[in-house]
Amino acid sequence: MKKIVPILFFWYFSSMAVFGQATFHPNGVADQRSEYILIKNATLHVDATTIITNGWMLLKNDKIEKVGKDFSYPKSAFVVDLSGKHVFPSFVDAYSDYGMPEIKRAGRRSYYDMVFESEKKGAYAWNQALKPEVKAAEIFVGDAKKAGELRKLGFGAVVSHAQDGIVRGTSALLSLQDTQDQLSLLKSDVSSHYSFSKGSSAQSYPVSLMGSVALLRQTYYDADWYTKGGSSKERNLSLESFAKNLAFPSIFDGNSFADLLRADKIGSEFNTKYILKTGGDEYQRISEVKALGAHLIVPVNFPKTPDLDDPMDAEEVTLETLKHWEMAPTNLGALASNGVSFSITTADLVDKTTFLTNIKKAIKLGLTKEAALAALTSNPAKALKIDNQVGSLKTGLYANFLVTSDDVFAEKSKILENWVQGQKYVITDESLSEINGTYSLALGTESLKMEITGENDKPNIEIIESDSVKIKVTTKRDRDFLNLTFKRNPKDEGIFRLTGYSTDGKVSGEGKTDKGADLVWTAVKTIGADAAKADSAKTEKPEKIGNVIYPFVAFGNESLPKSKDMLIKNATIWTNDKDGRIVGDVLIKNGKIDAVGKNLSAAAGVEVIDGTNKHLTNGIIDEHSHIALFSINEVESVSSEVRQEDVIDSEDTDIYRQLAGGVTTSQLLHGSADCIGGQSAIIKLKWGENANKLIIPNSPKFIKFALGENVKRGNSPQAPNRYPSTRMGVEQVIQDAFVRAINYKKTWADYNSKKIKTGLEVPRKDLELETLVEILDGNRNITCHSYVQSEINMLLKLADSLGFKVNTLTHILEGYKVADKMKERGVNASTFSDWWAYKMEVKEAIPYNAAIMSKVGVNVAINSDDAEMARRLNQEAAKTILYGGLSEEEAWKTVTLNPAKMLHLDDRLGTIKKGMDADLVLWTDNPLSIYAKPEKTIIDGAVYFDMAKEDKKMEELNAEKNRLTQKALASKTSGAPTAKPNTRKKPAHVHCDSMLEFGGMSVELYELMDFSNYNTEGK
Structure with a gap:
C-alpha cells in the first residue's frame, strides 16, 4: 500500500490543473469538481516584507483561495504538511x-x-x-x-x-x-x-x-501624425x-x-x-x-x-x-x-x-x-x-x-x-540521502581520503592520496547506489570500478582493481558538508573591492574634478585680444576669467599657481573631430535626422589624451559618407562626466555636408548601388533635399496660419526636413567636407540659389583657389596644415593653403580630423609660420580664436579676458614650440589634466591593475570558472578620408562599423 500512495499523490497533482478547464474536450470521463489543497505549517513568505510562521495557504484549482493560519477549510481538501520548510512566491x-x-x-x-x-510584404x-x-x-x-x-x-x-x-x-x-x-x-x-x-x-x-x-x-512622430489624420493618406498596420x-x-x-x-x-x-x-x-x-x-x-x-x-x-x-x-x-x-x-x-x-x-x-x-x-x-x-x-x-x-x-x-x-x-x-528529490562531506576511505588495505561535493543527485567525488595527488572520479548515482570509476595514475590504462550503497554517513561496497582483482571498500563520513561549509564561513574574509572611477577606464579618477577659484601669476599670457601677449596674472572665479592684469591679488584660500617662465593660453578648439563617438556615419545620401549628440562615448580615452595636448573643446562631426550627413555635437573635454554633461549647453547648431569621392564612392572597388555615383549626382541630391525642405516649410506655414479652422489635416513631422528648415532659417550651420575647386563653386552657387549659407568648408585643400569667393560670402575655412597626396582629390593641395586664405581675409582654422593629430594641434598651427609666414599670434589663433568664431562661441571661448570661460592651458614653453608641454589643462575652472600628478596616476593605475591580476590568478587557483579575456582593441583612429580594411573590403571612415555596444577600452 505504501508504494501506491506516491502514485496516487502524483496523479492528483498532475491532473488537477487540466481538469475543470471547459474548452478541453476529454477522451472519456472528466472530473469537473473543484479541487482544494491546504499547505500548512510552513514559513510562509507572502512577499519580501511579510512572513507568516507556521502559515497556511489554501489552493483552489490554480489559484490561491486563502492565506493565514488556523482557518477553516473544506473537508475535501488534500492537506500537505510542510513543517520545517519555507514557501516563497515563484x-x-x-x-x-x-x-x-x-x-x-x-x-x-x-x-x-x-x-x-x-522585404516584408503587406501594409506595414x-x-x-x-x-x-x-x-x-x-x-x-x-x-x-x-x-x-x-x-x-x-x-x-x-x-x-x-x-x-x-x-x-x-x-x-x-x-x-x-x-x-x-x-x-x-x-x-x-x-x-x-x-x-x-x-x-x-x-x-x-x-x-x-x-x-x-x-x-521618427516613428513616434509618425504614429502621432497617423492617429491625427494620417490614416486618411495611407493604411499602415505598424503605425496603428x-x-x-x-x-x-x-x-x-x-x-x-x-x-x-x-x-x-x-x-x-x-x-x-x-x-x-x-x-x-x-x-x-x-x-x-x-x-x-x-x-x-x-x-x-x-x-x-x-x-x-x-x-x-x-x-x-x-x-x-x-x-x-x-x-x-x-x-x-x-x-x-x-x-x-x-x-x-x-x-x-x-x-x-x-x-x-x-x-x-x-x-x-x-x-x-x-x-x-x-x-x-x-x-x-x-x-x-x-x-x-x-x-x-x-x-x-x-x-x-x-x-x-x-x-x-x-x-x-x-x-x-x-x-x-x-x-x-x-525540483530536488528529498528522498535521496545527503552524501556530501569528507570521508575516510578504506580502499582494500589502503587508507585514503574522499571528498563528495556538488549536487546531491549528481555528486562530484575526488579521492585524495596526498595534498598534491587528487584523483577525479567519474560518478553515477541511482537513488542510494553509487558507481565509481577512476584511474590511480593518468598514465595507467587500467580503471578501478567500484559499486557501493550509501546509508547513515557511510558508503560501502565491492569492486574491481585496474588489474581485475576483487576489492572491498568502505567510506565513513568524518566531516559533514554542513560542518565543512561552516568552517569555511568562519575563516572567510570580506572580499576587498576596488573603487569606481570616472570614467570607468584607465586614467579615470575616483572623484570628478571640481571648479575652484585660482590665481595664475607671472605667466606669458596669449590674450588673443588687442593686448596681444603680456606677462601678468589671470584670476579665475566661479569657472570664469575674473580679471587679467599685473600684480593681481586673491582672497584667502584661493590657490595660487606660479606661471613664471611659462605660457598661458586659451584651450585648443578642434573644429573637426571624430573622437568620443559610438558611430560616425549613416548610409543614406541624406541623413540630416541623425545626431552625434545621441552617440557620445564619455569613456573614450582619447578625451584624456587630447587634454594632455591642450585641447579643451571639440566639434564631433558626422562622417563624410553622405551628401547631407548628421547633426554635430560640440563638447568640452570634461574627463569623467557623462555624455550629456560633455555637451556645451545651448551651443550653436551644426551639421555635416560632404562632396566628392567619399560621397560618390570614388574609391569603391565596385560600382555602388546607392545614388549618387557622380559629382553631378551629389549636386542633385542636395538640391532635391532643399527643394523638399522649402515645400515642407511652406506646408507647415500654411497649416499654422489656418489651423484655427476645424478639420484641417496636420502635416507629418519629418525629422530629416526639419533639420534642413533650420538651415534655411539660419538656425543651423553647415560644415562641408570639400576638396575640389569645381565642387566648392557648385555648392556656393547652389546655396545662393536656394537661400542657405555655408558656414565652414572643412579640409578645403584647394581653398587657395576660391578664397575670394569664400571671403565674399563670409565662409570659414577649417583645413589641414600640410596633408596631401592621400587620394586623387588632394593632388593639388599645397602647405601654403592656410596662410593664403588667411591673408585674403578668410577666417581659417587648423583642425585634426584625427585623434592622434589632435594631441599636437599646437604644432600643426606652428606649421603656418613655416608655410606662409603667419605671425606667432596669427598662427596660434588658428587653433583657438578662429575655430571659436567658426563655431559662434567666441563670446565665451578663444580669448583671455574678463567674463570668458576659464578654459586655459599652462604650457612649459611657447605653445608653438615642439618642446612645449601642457602642465595644466583647465576647463571652466577645473583642472582636468595636471602633468605634476601623472607619475602618481600611472603608479596607481599599475598598482590597481596588478592587484586585480593577482586576484584573478588566485580566483582561478581556487577553482573559479575562467575565460580568456577579450584583448581586442578599438580599430585604428580614423579621419574623413581613412581607408580601412575589414574582411578584405575597403571602406571609408567606419562605413559599416557600428560601435553602439563598443566600449573604448575594447570591452
Whole structure:
C-alpha cells in the first residue's frame, strides 16, 4: 500500500490543473469538481516584507483561495504538511524570450550592396526593424524542456517577447506549466518593447546607433501624425499597432548605462517613462541612473574570472575589464542601497544555471535578501501591472510558489518543489540521502581520503592520496547506489570500478582493481558538508573591492574634478585680444576669467599657481573631430535626422589624451559618407562626466555636408548601388533635399496660419526636413567636407540659389583657389596644415593653403580630423609660420580664436579676458614650440589634466591593475570558472578620408562599423 500512495499523490497533482478547464474536450470521463489543497505549517513568505510562521495557504484549482493560519477549510481538501520548510512566491522574469521563435540575425552588407526597401510584404512600416504589430501571445509556443529549466531556477511565470528589431511589439505573461499552451497564456499585451538593435532586418538603414535613435524618434512622430489624420493618406498596420502599444508599460533594452541615459532622453521627448532593461554596469554611474527615476530590469551576467596565466594576456587586458569583473557582482547592492527600483532577469546569461549562485554572490556583496526577493517577485509584477496575477502569495493570485529547505537565498538551501498554477513540480528529490562531506576511505588495505561535493543527485567525488595527488572520479548515482570509476595514475590504462550503497554517513561496497582483482571498500563520513561549509564561513574574509572611477577606464579618477577659484601669476599670457601677449596674472572665479592684469591679488584660500617662465593660453578648439563617438556615419545620401549628440562615448580615452595636448573643446562631426550627413555635437573635454554633461549647453547648431569621392564612392572597388555615383549626382541630391525642405516649410506655414479652422489635416513631422528648415532659417550651420575647386563653386552657387549659407568648408585643400569667393560670402575655412597626396582629390593641395586664405581675409582654422593629430594641434598651427609666414599670434589663433568664431562661441571661448570661460592651458614653453608641454589643462575652472600628478596616476593605475591580476590568478587557483579575456582593441583612429580594411573590403571612415555596444577600452 505504501508504494501506491506516491502514485496516487502524483496523479492528483498532475491532473488537477487540466481538469475543470471547459474548452478541453476529454477522451472519456472528466472530473469537473473543484479541487482544494491546504499547505500548512510552513514559513510562509507572502512577499519580501511579510512572513507568516507556521502559515497556511489554501489552493483552489490554480489559484490561491486563502492565506493565514488556523482557518477553516473544506473537508475535501488534500492537506500537505510542510513543517520545517519555507514557501516563497515563484519568481517572475520580466524580460524573457521563452516560447518565442528563434531570431536569425541578418548578415552585414557592404556599402556597395545596400538594401533600401523593406522585404516584408503587406501594409506595414517602411523599415523592417519596426515591428510593433508583433504580438508574443500570437506566436508563443510552449517548450517543456525550457520551462523545466526555468522552474529549476525558481521561476513560475515570465513576461516574454520576440527580441527582434528597434520596435518589437508586445509581450505576454506566460506560465511555466508544461501542459496546454492555452493554460500558459495568462495575459496578452503586457508591455511594449524597444531597443537600439535592428535585429534580423536586412535593410541597410540604420547601420549606426544614431540611426536607430533617429528611426525610433521618427516613428513616434509618425504614429502621432497617423492617429491625427494620417490614416486618411495611407493604411499602415505598424503605425496603428505602435499607437495602441503606447498604452502599455514600455520596456527599453539597453546594454550599458550610456544606453539608459540615451533611452531616457528619447522617453522624455515623447512623455514616456521607460522601464529600462540594463547591461549590469549601472554601478559605474549610479547617481545618474538613480536620477532617471526609472524601474530597471537587471541581468546578473557576471563576467568569468579572466584567465591571465599568459603574461601577454595580462599585459593586454584592460583595466576596465578587470574592474568590471570584480565589481559587476556589486551592481545589485549599489542599486538597492541607492533606492533604485529594479527587477532581476535571467536575460544575457549564457549559463542560466549560475543564476541563483550569482544572486547569492550579490547578497554577499551588499544586496539584502529582502531586496533580492522583491526584485524577483513583487517588483516585476508591480512594474508590469500583473501583480493581480503573480508576484506574491495573496488571495486570488495564481498558485505559483516554491517550497525550499531553508531561506531560498541561504547558502545551502535547495528548491524542493516549484508549484505552477497549483501544479506541483519536484525540483530536488528529498528522498535521496545527503552524501556530501569528507570521508575516510578504506580502499582494500589502503587508507585514503574522499571528498563528495556538488549536487546531491549528481555528486562530484575526488579521492585524495596526498595534498598534491587528487584523483577525479567519474560518478553515477541511482537513488542510494553509487558507481565509481577512476584511474590511480593518468598514465595507467587500467580503471578501478567500484559499486557501493550509501546509508547513515557511510558508503560501502565491492569492486574491481585496474588489474581485475576483487576489492572491498568502505567510506565513513568524518566531516559533514554542513560542518565543512561552516568552517569555511568562519575563516572567510570580506572580499576587498576596488573603487569606481570616472570614467570607468584607465586614467579615470575616483572623484570628478571640481571648479575652484585660482590665481595664475607671472605667466606669458596669449590674450588673443588687442593686448596681444603680456606677462601678468589671470584670476579665475566661479569657472570664469575674473580679471587679467599685473600684480593681481586673491582672497584667502584661493590657490595660487606660479606661471613664471611659462605660457598661458586659451584651450585648443578642434573644429573637426571624430573622437568620443559610438558611430560616425549613416548610409543614406541624406541623413540630416541623425545626431552625434545621441552617440557620445564619455569613456573614450582619447578625451584624456587630447587634454594632455591642450585641447579643451571639440566639434564631433558626422562622417563624410553622405551628401547631407548628421547633426554635430560640440563638447568640452570634461574627463569623467557623462555624455550629456560633455555637451556645451545651448551651443550653436551644426551639421555635416560632404562632396566628392567619399560621397560618390570614388574609391569603391565596385560600382555602388546607392545614388549618387557622380559629382553631378551629389549636386542633385542636395538640391532635391532643399527643394523638399522649402515645400515642407511652406506646408507647415500654411497649416499654422489656418489651423484655427476645424478639420484641417496636420502635416507629418519629418525629422530629416526639419533639420534642413533650420538651415534655411539660419538656425543651423553647415560644415562641408570639400576638396575640389569645381565642387566648392557648385555648392556656393547652389546655396545662393536656394537661400542657405555655408558656414565652414572643412579640409578645403584647394581653398587657395576660391578664397575670394569664400571671403565674399563670409565662409570659414577649417583645413589641414600640410596633408596631401592621400587620394586623387588632394593632388593639388599645397602647405601654403592656410596662410593664403588667411591673408585674403578668410577666417581659417587648423583642425585634426584625427585623434592622434589632435594631441599636437599646437604644432600643426606652428606649421603656418613655416608655410606662409603667419605671425606667432596669427598662427596660434588658428587653433583657438578662429575655430571659436567658426563655431559662434567666441563670446565665451578663444580669448583671455574678463567674463570668458576659464578654459586655459599652462604650457612649459611657447605653445608653438615642439618642446612645449601642457602642465595644466583647465576647463571652466577645473583642472582636468595636471602633468605634476601623472607619475602618481600611472603608479596607481599599475598598482590597481596588478592587484586585480593577482586576484584573478588566485580566483582561478581556487577553482573559479575562467575565460580568456577579450584583448581586442578599438580599430585604428580614423579621419574623413581613412581607408580601412575589414574582411578584405575597403571602406571609408567606419562605413559599416557600428560601435553602439563598443566600449573604448575594447570591452
